């Protein structure tokens with residue numbers, strides 16, 4: 001039987017060799033996932049041994065992580081805005097960058113009573129569910145073209161006890177009604193750039209959630225063009241954007257009748273969110 005300390009060293013080494021950036025942290029998180037042992041108890045007793053069954057289970061996960069399967073697809077979970085989200089290979093893993101979009105949307109929502117909010121391309125549901133939990137809304141709807149993604153979103157709404165309607169829709173094809181806010185983190189990576197991404201993203205996250213077609217702007221164009229028909233006068237459209245898309249997405253919003261268009265940067269100083277207010281009649 002190996003001790004925790006020996007197992008960790010073995011796993012870290014294998015992950016480092018496989019090119020995993022945060023190999024020590026990942027080795028630890030997987031060990032915690034399998035054994036349930038907290039960091040504190042580990043630090044108290046590094047020579048604790050684990051059962052053979054747990055060792056086997058752990059080394060199997062480490063092997064899969066060495067194949068560059070994302071950590072979160074192995075543990076089945078990613079935290080976002082302080083809430084736990086279930087994830088699998090059918091949804092984009094919630095990114096910390098996206099919290100900027102939720103926080104900005106939340107600031108606006110505070111000023112609207114019983115706001116009706118639509119999340120276009122909801123994926124795991126992390127945006128609409130955390131918005132609902134943190135800031136509340138009169139109506140919260142998440143739409144996605146992928147049935148598999150919607151299953152994940154439904155599971156996450158239940159897990160977090162959030163009242164969110166989840167609908168299958170190819171962009172706006174099945175959306176009905178009027179909203180005070182539409183938020184979206186659509187696929188926005190240029191097709192040619194996908195090949196340059198880390199293997200975790202390129203090979204294991206859904207291409208459907210990443211690929212913004214040739215110029216990366218396909219969904220911004222599509223959504224901006226149609227969103228006005230589903231927004232109340234003075235309603236807001238908020239997008240997460242790529243670091244180099246601020247100028248072009250702002251231009252699109254202006255073109256389709258939005259005012260007060262602004263771009264918000266993320267913590268590293270890159271453009272991350274673009275907002276506009278739909279024309280007041």
Ligand code: GLN
Nearest residue numbers: 185186187188189209210
């Ligand atoms: N931010 C994600 C990434 O860089 C992409 C998200 C998206 O296309 N919506 O992997």
